[in-house]
Amino acid sequence: MNIERYKQRLLNIERELLADIARLEGEACSSGEPEVGDATDAATSSEGTSESLEEEALASRTLTAVRDALHRIEAGTYGKCAACGRPIEAARLEAVPWARYCLEDQKKQDEAGHVPQGGSTL
Template sequence: MNVETYRDALVKKRDEIIEAGGIKPLQASMENNTRQGDMADQATGNNEVHIALKLKQTDAKILQAIEEALQRIDKGTYGVCRDCGQPIAAARLNAIPWTRVCITCKEKQKS
């Protein structure tokens, strides 16, 4: 399993949600009014947390799950089920790269 593939998918999905939500970068808000000119071209990279608050709840939940998945990639625990500790099937990760649980545990939650 190449986690970098999933990282790319997660980042792409995150960007999609943010764009679909019509969220403007924080650079437009008061916090950065003093950072015009030369500084304006530099990305801060810390906007995600603030952006999440403005989204629909569903999207916000997915965004949070994506952030957590990215953290798990960094920690090297990505692709392991939160509930049972077993590896999550690649097919499931391909479909929902931000999932926290394997299909078996997901089915248990539904019932």
């Protein structure tokens, strides 16, 4: 596996996500309503969530995953499933370079978390 190549891809994705988040934050601010309250409140209240806020939440979740993956590259554990320890499928890493789980365990995670849509999993 060419780790350096994945690292470059992840760094590119990180840059793009940061640009996206900055843009979406700008949109959220200019739309009026100042953001008050805790992160815990924001997670539970679904009303009044604008599309750009949801997009931003998705982007920042992906950013966290991308940064995790970069840490795993540093730690030398990149490409191994966090659940079963087997190597993650190459095709899966091509599509989702920040994948933490192999396809099988990702499915289990999705089912356990009741994620409405597959999101970043292909």
